[in-house]
Structures are given as structure tokens and as C-alpha cells.
Amino acid sequence: MSVQKSIKPTESELEILQVIWEKGSASVREVHEALSATKDVGYTTTLKLMQIMHEKGLVKRDNTFKTHIYQPAVTREKAQKQLLGKMINGLFGGSSTQLVIQALGSHKSSKEELDQIQQLLDDLKKEA
Amino acid sequence: MSVQKSIKPTESELEILQVIWEKGSASVREVHEALSATKDVGYTTTLKLMQIMHEKGLVKRDNTFKTHIYQPAVTREKAQKQLLGKMINGLFGGSSTQLVIQALGSHKSSKEELDQIQQLLDDLKKEA
């Protein structure tokens, strides 16, 4: 197994990845449209960012057509895992449990969500 | 209740806070010593960073003596909460449950930890 190249999207890049993950694939315009909903940003800014992301290998690009279509080159799960690990080490003294507790405590979850977690917890207990 | 001023330590600032939280309080030299263990950085760089952090109000400072002593002005918990929230929104589509699941799944916890989480989960269920 090769050593995992560590990805490190910036804040803005993460916002963009967010949209692309959501849609599966997207053009600059689509991404820009989505971003515009919540923040004020110019079209070319989004474009430039996405070009940079392409250079960095964060996204793939199909330029068969006039309008380029972008796809994630990194899975959401991988990004989550990576950043989560970093956060656990950097802020929670290496304890994922601490993180879980903090996360659960500082945000009320619905019954459904609690059940879902309970389910997972049961599974983990069985394994142990 | 006043509106919470959102703290936003940078990556480097977080490393420093880390050390100060750990020790409770620390001089620039102590912090620098700690950082040097894992990365290559100049003393004045650490100093400058800590001065900036002081300006920003991230740390408090006792300059009664020649060697200034720094203390956190923000609790670790608060920083955790804040960054966690950001991560939940930025990477987990706003679902803390998703984050919990990912965190639990990608790292095996001890029985004690699982029990601890179960405890918390029971409490949350009662409230609901």
C-alpha cells in the first residue's frame, strides 16, 4: 500500500468541494451559483479557485466540452477522516471519545439520530 | 447573554495554545522548546506569534517579570466547540451525528470509552 498523500484543502476549497460532493459533478457556474446563495463572491474568483484545485489534484476535470465539468478527486469520507484525525490530535489530546462526547453534548440530536448512534454503539460493543 | 465573540486561532496559534493549555501557563521559551520537539522553527517566530495572540486576546500575559508568562484566554473546551461546529457544517453537512459516526467508526475505542459514550447517550435520550 502506498503512502497516503495528505490532502489539505483550504477553507474556500472545502466550500467548493462541498458543492461538488453534493452534486457528484458540477460546472464552475453551478458551483458559483451554490456559493452565491450564502456569500458574496465573484464568478472569476470561483473559477480561479477551481483551477487551482485542479492543479493541486483536489478535483478532476472533463474539458471535452466548452463548459468544463469538475468532479471530486478525493472522497468526502477521506477528507472527513483526515481532518477529523487532525482535529483529534490537535485539540482532543488524541481521544476520539472526547471528541464524540463534545460533539454530542454541544448539539441536540433528534431521536432518530440518537437511535442511529445507539445502533452503531451496540455493534461496536459486540465486536469488543 | 452577550453575543459570543468567535475565536479563530490559526493553525500555528492552535499549536501554541495546545502547549499552554497543557502546561496551564508558559513562557515563550517553554512553548518554543515544546514546538521545537516536533518542528523546526525560530525562537523569534514563536515569540512574535505569541505577541500577536496576545493582541488578539487569545492569551493573557503576566509581564511583571522579565520573562513574560502566558496563559490561555480561551478554554480548550470553547475552542473545541467552535472548531467542531465549523467542521460539522463544513464537512458533515451540518450533521453532528455523521461526525460522531465517522469518529467512532474510524478508531476503535476501549470498553471504558464505549461505556462512557453509552452513559451520555442514555442521558440525552432521557432529555428528549
Added chain:
DNA sequence: ATTTATTTACGAAAAGAATCGTATTTTAGA
């Protein structure tokens, strides 16, 4: 008291991110 070591202050450069204007390319429609 003088020298030496330690520390802080400060400015400025280097590096990294984000922003946008303008020019060029491409395509679709008139």
C-alpha cells in the same frame, strides 16, 4: 561596573490564500 546572556519589541520580507479585472477562446444563435 562591565560584560554576557536572555528576553522582548518591532519592522519587514516571504509565503499562502482569496479576489477580481481584462483578455482570449469557444459556442450557439441571428
Added chain:
DNA sequence: TCTAAAATACGATTCTTTTCGTAAATAAAT
């Protein structure tokens, strides 16, 4: 074909973060 609209390319600017050199202040040691 010509024109207009939509898209990309790219340089330049601004803003933030990180880095460090140099000078001044302070304290300790000789």
C-alpha cells in the same frame, strides 16, 4: 458569417499568516 453570450485563462492586487533579523531592554554573572 457575424455577433453576442458564456466560459476559460491569466496576471495582478490585496489580505492574512508565517517567518526571521536586528535592535533595545533587562537581568544575571564575573
